[in-house]
Amino acid sequence: MKQSILDLLKEPTLIEQEQKNSDIFHDDIPTSAINTGLSATRHIPVLNNYFFRNKDIYISKHNRYAPYPTHTHTFLEMNYMLSGKADEIINGKKVHLKAGDLVLLDVGSQHSIGYLGDNDILINLLFRDQNISINLLNDLRRSKSILYEFLINRVTNKDGDPQNNYLIFHKQAENSEVRVTLDTIIEEYFSNREFSDSIIKSYLSILLTQLVRNYTIQTKQASSSQQLMIKILRDIIQNYQTITLDKIARKYNYNKNYLSNIFKQEVGKTFSEALTQERMIQAHTLITSTTLPITDIIEKVGISNKNFFYDKYKKQYHIMPSAARKQASK
Structure with missing residues (x-):
């Protein structure tokens, strides 16, 4: 990744400076981004499509220096640990992310993110393309073979538990093609160049397909x-x-x-x-x-x-x- 983009991501934002000085979470989400009806039903904030007013994909650096409370959303989200580490609670389960790890959250996933320090750079990729979802990944897997599907079902949830609506891809920083695609998406977004939304959308489809191609199945001991x-x-x-x-x-x-x-x-x-x-x-x-x-x-x-x-x-x-x-x- 270009050094100029890395320097930009490491530079504290105004929200980060406030959180670092106070050790208190400062909400930077406007009320218009909250689906009040769903939030009242679930008793946690439900983020809507506010972020996609002029684009299909929204990318941001997650604010450091304070834990982020539990929330959910009506879109898909990808959390990429560019550097450092982070702890998330996803659907009640603790997930530890190291540099290079990536987690894909489907619509409706509930998650919170713990405290991030100086060197903990977590990139959020939000997208709403209805053709890109957890189902796309499952379809790609099924296109490989029925054996692959069988092994995946043993790893995730054989009964299709709706709470299992996220996937973790470990150590993507060690995979050159995935890392290059991620870096390209991040650089393109923060460079704010012409036609970047169309380019990022194309790269996102490539990224998801690459993740499936390089996904390692850690199976349980078979009977x-x-x-x-x-x-x-x-x-x-x-x-x-x-x-x-x-x-x-x-x-x-x-x-x-x-x-x-x-x-x-x-x-x-x-x-x-x-x-x-x-x-x-x-x-x-x-x-x-x-x-x-x-x-x-x-x-x-x-x-x-x-x-x-x-x-x-x-x-x-x-x-x-x-x-x-x-x-x-x-």
Whole structure:
């Protein structure tokens, strides 16, 4: 990052000077930025779209020298620890951030931020693009494989607890492509140059995709049945065109019905549903990255019923194959 931008971020603002002198939090959020109706219901401040009056993305340095009280918001927020460290309480859970760490908070996340000292520079990126959300990250993960989705569900919350609406990306400062993109976004914003909003919006989509590509899954110790499911999911990925439950049962010497029940219990979907999902993933890749006729792709991924394919594809991607190909070619 340019030294001039770093120097600017380290320079105390007027609010920071007041907080440093008094050791008391000074609220710099105007009343017009608070959704009074929701705040009254939740008993904590709910920040609205005030920050996006003339832009899609709002970036700021978090004020140092006083803890920031619990609040929530109607937009998405990213906290990037540029230097130093910070403690946050997110949905009641303590999160410790070190230099290079980044946390992505979905709409409705409740969080507070502890005291920041001289060298603790925390950058807030707020954005409201409806096409960019936690769901985008989950969709990107699902596009990798059903195995990836299974592992992610074990790490986060298998039952989809709405309180688990944030993601932590550790040590992004050690990842050169992510660091470069973050630095570019921050520099572009604080340089206040022409067309910066459009440029930052494009870089934000790149950043989110890079984060998913470099996201490391720290899985819990798998049980014996989960280890078996991981093997079976890998088999589906490698042999999705021809694999069947009968073949899997014979391979691992299990009763077919028993294995089917264990699969549904551990993976959260039937074997048939998982196989169809993987075939849709493979078909989607071919549809959006090649010019192969869609009828050939249907056969190539192991599906014989065209109506079945179109129904399942629309259900998984919310778009018809021909429209997806046209969209990808733009």
